[in-house]
Amino acid sequence: xxxxxxxxxxxxxxxxxxxxxxxxxxxxxxxxxxxxxxxxxxxxxxxxxxxxxxxxxxxxxxxx
Numbered sequence: 001x002x003x004x005x006x007x008x009x010x011x012x013x014x015x016x017x018x019x020x021x022x023x024x025x026x027x028x029x030x031x032x033x034x035x036x037x038x039x040x041x042x043x044x045x046x047x048x049x050x051x052x053x054x055x056x057x058x059x060x061x062x063x064x
Contacts, residue, residue, distance in 0.1 A: 001047040003040070009050065013059055028052050 010019040023036040030052045031039040039049050054064045 001045075001050060003046055006040075006046045006050055009063075010053070013057075013063060022053060022057070026056070028056060030055070 007019070007023075010023060013019070014022050025035065027033055027035055028039070031044060031049060032042075034042065034044075036049045036053060039052075040046055051064065053059070
């Protein structure tokens with residue numbers, strides 16, 4: 001998954017305003033206690049970050 005696709009899916013799922021908050025403010029224990037943005041900047045694969053968000057927010061399987 002490319003970073004552009006990540007942001008597109010995030011905005012589709014949560015809306016543009018909430019997507020930013022989910023990515024920057026929410027801390028995910030499965031990402032080492034980092035936000036999605038911090039995890040991506042630390043080198044965690046974007047797909048893994050997306051799946052962590054999906055699990056945390058119960059995103060339907062068809063949207064993952």
